Amino acid sequence: MLAIAAPVARSDQTQHRYTSMTADGEIVHFDNVGLRYGTEREVLSDLTFTLFAGRFYFLTGASGAGKTSLLRLLYLAQRPSRGAIRMFGTDLITLPRSRLPGLRRRTGVVFQDFRLIPHLSAFDNVALPLRVAGHQERDIGGPVRDILEWVGLSDKLDAGPATLSGGEQQRVAIARAVIARPAMLVADEPTGNVDSEMALKLLRLFEMLNRQGTTVVVATHDLDLLRKVPDSLIMRLDRGRLADPTGALRYPPRRLT
Amino acid sequence: MSEADTLADAGKWRVRDWRRLGVRGAELIPQTRMSGPMPWVIAIMVAMTAIALAAGLALGNAISLARAEIEGGVTIQVIEPRDEIREREAAAAVDAIKRLPHVAGLRRVPQAELDGLIEPWLGTGIAAATGAAIPVPSLIDVRLKGPATPPQLAAIEKAIAKVAPSAKVDAQSSWLRPVFDAMVSLQVLSISLVLLLAGALAAAVLLAARSALGANRDIIEIVHLLGGTDTQVARVFQRSIGFDAAGGGTVGLALAMVVILSLGRRFASLGAGLVDSGALVWTDWLLLALVPLLSTLLAMLTARLTVLHALRKML
Ligand SMILES: Nc1ncnc2c1ncn2[C@@H]1O[C@H](COP(=O)(O)OP(=O)(O)O)[C@@H](O)[C@H]1O
Numbered sequence: 001m002l003a004i005a006a007p008v009a010r011s012d013q014t015q016h017r018y019t020s021m022t023a024d025g026e027i028v029h030f031d032n033v034g035l036r037y038g039t040e041r042e043v044l045s046d047l048t049f050t051l052f053a054g055r056f057y058f059l060t061g062a063s064g065a066g067k068t069s070l071l072r073l074l075y076l077a078q079r080p081s082r083g084a085i086r087m088f089g090t091d092l093i094t095l096p097r098s099r100l101p102g103l104r105r106r107t108g109v110v111f112q113d114f115r116l117i118p119h120l121s122a123f124d125n126v127a128l129p130l131r132v133a134g135h136q137e138r139d140i141g142g143p144v145r146d147i148l149e150w151v152g153l154s155d156k157l158d159a160g161p162a163t164l165s166g167g168e169q170q171r172v173a174i175a176r177a178v179i180a181r182p183a184m185l186v187a188d189e190p191t192g193n194v195d196s197e198m199a200l201k202l203l204r205l206f207e208m209l210n211r212q213g214t215t216v217v218v219a220t221h222d223l224d225l226l227r228k229v230p231d232s233l234i235m236r237l238d239r240g241r242l243a244d245p246t247g248a249l250r251y252p253p254r255r256l257t
Numbered sequence: 258m259s260e261a262d263t264l265a266d267a268g269k270w271r272v273r274d275w276r277r278l279g280v281r282g283a284e285l286i287p288q289t290r291m292s293g294p295m296p297w298v299i300a301i302m303v304a305m306t307a308i309a310l311a312a313g314l315a316l317g318n319a320i321s322l323a324r325a326e327i328e329g330g331v332t333i334q335v336i337e338p339r340d341e342i343r344e345r346e347a348a349a350a351v352d353a354i355k356r357l358p359h360v361a362g363l364r365r366v367p368q369a370e371l372d373g374l375i376e377p378w379l380g381t382g383i384a385a386a387t388g389a390a391i392p393v394p395s396l397i398d399v400r401l402k403g404p405a406t407p408p409q410l411a412a413i414e415k416a417i418a419k420v421a422p423s424a425k426v427d428a429q430s431s432w433l434r435p436v437f438d439a440m441v442s443l444q445v446l447s448i449s450l451v452l453l454l455a456g457a458l459a460a461a462v463l464l465a466a467r468s469a470l471g472a473n474r475d476i477i478e479i480v481h482l483l484g485g486t487d488t489q490v491a492r493v494f495q496r497s498i499g500f501d502a503a504g505g506g507t508v509g510l511a512l513a514m515v516v517i518l519s520l521g522r523r524f525a526s527l528g529a530g531l532v533d534s535g536a537l538v539w540t541d542w543l544l545l546a547l548v549p550l551l552s553t554l555l556a557m558l559t560a561r562l563t564v565l566h567a568l569r570k571m572l
């Protein structure tokens with residue numbers, strides 16, 4: 001079903017357009033970041049790390065460790081309570097609100113609960129990032145159909161989210177996350193609702209996007225998954241603090257190409 | 258219906274517009290319009306605004322016609338019981354006034370017309386019945402080049418004082434003034450009503466937009482996270498209210514037309530001069546036709562500003 005000859009691979013000319021990463025390949029940098037909701041204690045503390053462009057990251061940790069919270073910072077759903085974040089070479093602390101949409105369009109997100117828009121068909125949900133980015137309607141239909149076919153949903157174009165199974169909704173969510181060819185893909189427990197066969201297929205999809213240059217960050221508590229992507233780097237959250245036992249986050253091993 | 262119900266309805270009715278999130282406006286195909294309360298609220302507002310405006314315009318027309326009539330009008334009555342003296346003084350007064358520079362024209366009201374004026378009280382053929390005519394004052398209608406000012410009245414009085422000592426000079430505006438003032442107050446009232454109704458319309462749209470925002474908060478957040486701008490989100494609400502306002506406005510205007518035309522016919526059949534002169538001219542009808550258009554624009558602008566303002570508080 002998930003053929004490797006994927007439509008994402010078709011337009012090769014768009015692959016290397018991530019100009020805003022810095023010379024050393026940094027795509028995201030957290031400096032002593034902390035996050036608290038309201039007046040509660042911090043759910044994330046003292047996070048200092050760098051994500052490098054083109055790498056594959058797993059974010060692990062027990063339930064409640066703060067994985068979703070960290071991803072929310074990454075996809076700009078949340079501003080940190082303290083510390084500094086730099087993304088695509090842009091300092092988020094001083095960034096005016098009006099520039100957030102431009103930055104958000106460069107990150108594809110698979111939400112833990114999918115967050116499909118209930119009144120839109122699968123087609124329109126997937127088309128949304130392209131429409132939001134101002135693409136012409138005639139340029140939208142083809143890619144959207146292709147990517148839905150690619151995730152095995154070509155017979156569900158007009159189906160509303162409510163009529164789709166959990167796994168189908170998840171695939172729509174993934175299609176929506178990657179349709180606009182983001183520089184970074186952030187996925188929150190993307191294999192949580194699918195059987196192990198589908199989980200593996202999704203992982204292969206992420207890997208393929210990664211090979212094309214997309215930086216991938218996948219939050220999961222499924223430790224089996226980690227072993228299936230040999231080149232991946234692992235960030236482990238423990239009660240809101242980042243463990244980097246191997247130093248791989250600060251000094252990632254050179255990639256074998 | 259309670260306020261809470263109305264607000265909840267307003268929220269529901271918006272949800273459909275996300276069916277095709279119109280980042281490109283053409284995608285937004287609103288379904289089953291005229292279902293929520295908003296189009297009807299707008300219809301009522303537009304109807305009342307158009308009726309108030311029509312009243313204001315009609316009064317305006319009546320006022321400006323009446324003003325032209327009475328402002329430059331001066332009436333001279335020669336009150337003298339003896340026929341020949343009255344006749345002589347009136348003729349002399351006419352001669353004297355004619356020479357004044359600010360007089361545009363004058364007319365001696367003929368005896369037949371004067372008889373006609375008193376006929377309703379005294380009947381015809383008085384002279385034949387009593388053997389003597391009732392001494393009715395002579396009337397001279399003077400039309401000035403501009404409005405009658407006190408110095409001009411004084412000049413007229415001075416010019417005729419010697420030749421017609423029994424003549425009395427009156428500016429017509431002095432006795433029509435209270436009527437005139439009442440009409441102006443009514444006009445001010447109807448214009449204030451138009452403005453108040455516009456304010457009420459904006460307030461209703463503001464409430465509806467706020468509750469729609471609340472009802473669609475999750476969706477707005479998703480659109481934001483996918484890179485949607487505030488303007489794109491606002492455009493969805495703006496378009497939606499635009500459709501409702503255009504539909505409601507058309508119904509409201511039709512309603513108002515029925516009222517205005519039937520009232521107009523009723524007044525016309527009274528045949529009273531002042532009311533007649535208040536008939537609407539084509540520019541007035543054009544202004545009335547603009548009411549739903551301007552209401553739609555006002556509603557859209559209000560929705561846009563409300564939404565943009567509220568979104569600024571979201572990340
Ligand atoms: N919106 C929120 N308001 C308050 N507390 C929250 C909110 N979201 C998450 N938390 C708290 O933050 C902690 C981390 O949650 P989360 O980031 O969802 O962890 P994970 O995704 O690893 O399970 C938990 O203790 C959770 O209760």
Ligand SMILES: [Mg+2]
Nearest residue numbers: 067068112188
């Ligand atoms: Mg989570």
